[in-house]
Amino acid sequence: MTTKLSVNINKIATLRNARGGDVPNLVKFAKDVQAYGAQGITIHPRPDERHIRYQDARDLKPIVHTEYNIEGNPIQKFMDLVLEVKPTQVTLVPDAVDAITSNAGWDTIKHKDFLTEVITEFKNNGIRTSIFVDPILTIIDGAKAVGTDRIELYTEEFAHQYSLGNTKAIQPYIDCAARANELGIGVNAGHDLSLENIQFFAKEVPNLLEVSIGHALIAESIYLGVENVVNMYLNKLK
Template identity: 60%
Template structure:
């Protein structure tokens, strides 16, 4: 079954809006684990507008499931990952002022850089996933950089799903098949929700992991956090 990794950035946004430690990010992560998620994802940004570097350190000490740290491999981020040594690092090419991730890597143009960064993380035993658009050449390029997995950027799938689910998933299926041919693990994330998750997972059942944050935390406002985590896990069981 595809694993669910819950991105807890939005919990940190609420905390940061008032100062103090409510809600408690570490406690929330431990609860999410207890409610059935197989992993926790965080995306620390240089401006610390949600998850902070110290949060990442605290989470690593507390979690028992997989910790996935995603972000742009600038020097400070690289140092943090090498210090914390998560189960997985996901390399995302987002600008420092991006509201959210908005594109995958050009793994061909950035091959030398990604190869060097990947080797540094591999030396610490960290699994490396590269965030890519659903393009076969970019998937193959990630393999050439030494990546263990790719994470498919699913914003376009989520946007197009309401109008034509089959058309929306088609490029992702092709990219996923390329990943399988290349011997790469497969992750997916961005704007996946209770509405569109099952369709994606049923058509690409070899997806190793989905990373979901914004939609899941929004749903939790209505359904409760425990129930929401279980609702998402249910969408991955078929």
């Protein structure tokens, strides 16, 4: 099984917004990375629209012919957008309004009732659901209880430890993916995955369906070129 690469294009929106115009063009970039072989597009609109704007989600819908993944905290404004756009997948992330980036997964036990209600709403509208979680076995069991189709393993700690030479940091991710597989839950992953660590992670984690990569991929592309970097990820995921 080849793990799918979904490219998070938030940073392209950040560059565009920095000048107040339409360069780089977000829609063109999404078209290009799909043409280069990426199997999905991810966006993460935040309430302040500091990078991805809500209108971007609408503008991208007609041109994303691969997997379309919209991430975010399920406040009402976000839910209304997702139900309007109807992407392939919605990934629920418990990020605070002022968070620079996502920094924790859901407590699926504490927030069971809330997550169950939100997930049911999306699934009733034909949208695949995924929830952002830390690699903790009890949290994976809780994910089963709320009815999500998939989980997205939060990989920041793995990436940090791997950069220090600690390859054993992969073990909680292996264990949680195996448990999710037992429960019939699909496994995605994301956060700080890069060309440095992606091959090891994808090789070790069983039945990894999809990785969402943005910051590292865009940063690497500055030096190596976007088409080249997309294909480098694809080769490492084979």
